[in-house]
Amino acid sequence: MFKRYRIRDYDFKLVLMILTLSVIGIVAIGSAEESLQSRQLFAVLAGVFLMTVISFLDYTLLLKLYWFMYVGNLVLLAAVWQFGVNVKGATRWLKIGGLQFQPSETAKILLILFFAQFIMNHRKKLNTVLIITSCIVMFALPWILVWEQPDLSTSMVLLVIFCIIMFAGGISLKLVFAVLAVAIPAVALLISLALQPNNDLLTDNQKNRILAFVNPQEYSTTYAYQQLNSVKAIASGQLDGKGYKNNEITSVKNGNFLSEAETDFIFSVIGEEFGFKGSITVIVLLFGVSLECISVARKSRDVAGTIIGASMGGLVAFQSFFNIGVATFILPTTGLTLPFVSYGLTSLLSLYIGMGFVLNVRLQAKKTKQ
Template sequence: MLRNYRLKNYNFKLIINVLVLGIMGLIFIHSADASYVSKQAMGLIMGLIVMVIVSLIDFQIFTKNAVPLYVINMILLIGVRLFGKEVNNAKRWFSLGPLGTFQPSELTKIIMIIVVTAFLMRHEDDLNKPKTLGKLILICAPPLYMILQQPNLSTTLDICFIVVAMVFVAGLDSKLIVRVVAVGVPLLAVFLWYVQQPYQILLKNHQVERIMSFLHPEDYANSTALQTNNSVMAIGSGGLFGKGFGSNTISDVSSSDVNLVSEQQTDFIFSVVGEEFGFVGCVIVIIVLLVLVMQCIQIARKADNREGMLVAIGIASYMGFQSFINIGVATGVMPNTGLPLPFISYGLSSVLSASICIGLLLNINLQGNRY
């Protein structure tokens, strides 16, 4: 349903922020691998169009249809499991021929924000009851399990972080949070011990190796930890102001046959930023991303209803957690995982997913400024 919104209430600052990130992305991707630039530019144009269309549709239409969206999401996740394109022993993508690929798990992030919002609205008065939280876990479990089986641990954890943030803001009892932390920390220690055992069945071998290479990088310096170590080296080599545009020699695998940093146009795009533009360039990128997250939070605070606030918080968590994880991996402070940097990393699915989120934010902002 389209409404009569006023152009003066449109949040152009948010759009400008997104465009700045997109242009930065094109510059960095060009340095990483120029062959990806045209597709990324096309994705940004498509994303901008989708963003505007979604911004003019009442966001509550999506929350009212959370159940059909959930079902569609499950169909896509099951479909990609059965018929998806396999790359490096992972089935995460549908092949779209010359258009590239589509990754349903990127869409899952948005749909789960909508589904969790609808759930929290229905259980506003009994959120802290174990039965209610149990229902939420049962709702989240099927899509998370399907994504984990692709395998895609990073996206699974990303969605978990988003859901936890939304539940916290919705009014989770602080006493319950303390209890969860008291139980969760020992469980995490047990989990880390268990996945190192030869009989463990929770994670794939490569996932265990990534965790172990983070905990004991010296033992994996020439294998799993090599990429992260080289990413850190590339960032450090940039110094204060960097080597200059197009001068990446460490983060550019095409300049050497030793595969220093692979997938630098996606998961390790930040290594290109650090090497070419130095510490100053890294800080600028982080500031622009931080401003984006703060704009999301500001829209949440000004939303004229609780529903809009929860959706906006979910999107703020999406942008914030994903940025933190991507940069954390590139700088070696987190285990190696595959998450794109919003609007900067190459990936049409990622760009379209993030664009839909911004469209929802724009609509929430418009509804909060109708009068």
């Protein structure tokens, strides 16, 4: 299970960027909701421990449990469907004893690991109808369970991850372009139909979020309220920010005009208190983490490692783009957390576990792939 590695092959640069983001998150959460700061700190420490242990384990051996990961993922998601805790109209959480967690967050990592090994085993037949169809069906089962929670934002993330997995696995570019040629107009048509009255493709809440993005003035006191206040908070921070835990009466955060400030709108807190300098620091660090993961994918010794690195990089990049896009009102509200920064114990621990695998892929990297 453990191998002998060279310490110089350990990706300390990636670890440093992740830890810096986590520290920024702890600080920002302390301002947004001080009672949650100690819990976030504990989650970061637990995450660092898990990441470190996993980074020294041989990922090729761990991936042999891929069917266990897939079935376990389905069981957890099905359990949410049957026994989940309903919060604000969505059933996304599972409570076992005194522990409450969100299986859709762990699903992101488990699906990456499962498909990394599955495609590795069938890489020579990846572009056959049988394997592609099998991948789509096996992805569709957990995806439907997430969609039905309902969780549109996580469903979108899972779709992006699946596309990255297939691309990194070596699917034919001709097939990719053919699918895009059909998918892009189909998605546009689907969104148009979903927004029509008496259509059940989207819930009323999801429809209103999209309509609020298109026409914010009409929804300025309802669905667009949080995003409009988020933009005010970020803009008011200007270059240097208003200061950590400031007492200014003009503070959007201090006036409690931001709900979910510790999760969905943590970037707004950073923008207001640390200004453009703080905001750009977070963006550069997230971009750096994504690029480093992709760099690890390029150096991987096998297809499984390539998929793990590329998918984790894509996950951080896509989720960061959507969270910051919502906070700055360039995208409709989605409810996605900011990786390593937002409060969310399941999300944070899942990301740290995924990064542990990336670090081990880097430790076993070779100049040429097998």
